[in-house]
Amino acid sequence: MNSLPTTQLKHRHSILMVDDEEAILDIMTMVLAGEGYDLHTASSAEEGLKKLQEIPGLSLIISDQMMPGMTGVEFLEQACNICPDAQRVLLTGYTDTDAIINAINKGRIHLYITKPWRRDDLLYTINQLLSKAELIIENRRLDELVKKQNAELVELNKGLEEKVRLKTLDLNRRAEELKASYEKIQMILDGTVLAMSKIVESRDPYTAGHQQQVTNIAGIIAEKMSLPPDQIEAIRISAALHDIGKIAVPSEILTKPGQLNHLERELVKTHCRNAYDILKAIEFPYRIAEIILQHHERMDGSGYPQELKGEAIMMEARILAVADVIEAMSAHRPYRPALGIDAAMEEIERHRGTLYDRDVADACLEIYKEKGADSFFPATDMKQGG
Ligand SMILES: [Fe+2]
Structure with a gap:
């Protein structure tokens, strides 16, 4: 082996x-x-x-x-x-x-x-x-x-x-x-918002185009303030529908020449709450109903319907309020002739920080300073008497 x-x-x-x-x-x-x-x-x-x-x-x-x-x-x-x-x-x-x-x-x-x-x-x-x-x-x-x-x-x-x-x-x-x-x-x-906007304007020929003008003005201010695109979009939609609550206000009151009496004014004031009640059920991507509810609130609490003050008012509503005033004062109304854009700017400057948000007012005045009468209205669509 x-x-x-x-x-x-x-x-x-x-x-x-x-x-x-x-x-x-x-x-x-x-x-x-x-x-x-x-x-x-x-x-x-x-x-x-x-x-x-x-x-x-x-x-x-x-x-x-x-x-x-x-x-x-x-x-x-x-x-x-x-x-x-x-x-x-x-x-x-x-x-x-x-x-x-x-x-x-x-x-x-x-x-x-x-x-x-x-x-x-x-x-x-x-x-x-x-x-x-x-x-x-x-x-x-x-x-x-x-x-x-x-x-x-x-x-x-x-x-x-x-x-x-x-x-x-x-x-x-x-x-x-x-x-x-x-x-x-x-x-x-967009189509739905436009259709809804037209419905209310069809009952009130004097304010026809008002919501569209307010949409343009509010958009210009929001862009001047460099707000985010989503917020600007929310402001535009709110502006296009902000008077939709007037659908529940008798058209005789909306088109009445001359001053409204107390009761009539109170009826008109209900349009903010009416709009909120109409829109709150709609699932918008933004808080449209709340913005519109607040568009007549003023910084010092003198507005309606909730008499909110300062920061309690949404920025979108503060911009909408100023845009609404600019358009309303620049346009003819059944009860008065157009006051004009200069008067509107004076109003904004005078009540800067009291009725209107300081930053929003500053943005408006700056826009007006830079571009004058064409600032908020296209040249072909100038307000009479402005
Ligand atoms: Fe309004």
Whole structure:
């Protein structure tokens, strides 16, 4: 039995033994019998080369050096091309020939064993070479596994990129749909607001166009004050509907020439609360009903209907109040001729900080200072008597 420590091999290995001496082949066959190898023999280099082609997955090739026709070195050089992964061993009686050293240096031969060899040494050497062969096989297996997994990762990555691309396309499409839907809703809202605005004006020809003018003026002031777009939009919608509550006020009162009596004035005042009651049920994107409810409130608490003061009044309502006064004073009314834009500006300046918000008043006066009479009304739509 083999007394040197050997490595437990994982695979059953094929070995090719080439020697022109039958006796050596017989001995080798005897030595390796029962060791768990598949031993193949060839009695010439020529036969050896033929067997190399026929036997798949050879792990070890042992060749005698001195053979007729071809030396062991020459044979193993050719074997190296046919089975590059097999371990190659030369059996020789010589230890110092240039050919052997050169072949080892070139990597054609992994090991040489000098004759005569000891059985145990030979078995140990074969076991170590096959263990090395197993490492090479394992290394190649891992290498192929890594390559395969890399290829799978590349495919997976391609799949992910495609999924991301498709998801992005889908999201973009949905964003477009949402935008179109939002624009449609915005159009419906604008149309509805305009229709509601026209309904109240149809009952009061003297104030026809009043809400539209107030919308323009309030928008100009809000922009001058650099308010956020959402707040400006809320101001415009509120302005377009701010007198909708007059729908509940008898048209005889709305169109009455001359001053109104106390009761009539009180009736007109109900338009703020009426508007709030009409609009509070509508889910506007902004607090339209509250803004309109407060458009006759004044900073010193002298307004109506809640007699709110200062900060308690929404900024949108403070702007709407000033825009309403500018338009009302610039326009003709059944009970008086138009007072004009200059008078309106004087009114705003005089009551800056008392009736009207300071910042709103300042914005108005600045606009008027910069652009004069055209500030709040387009030139083609100038108020008479202004
Ligand atoms: Fe009003």
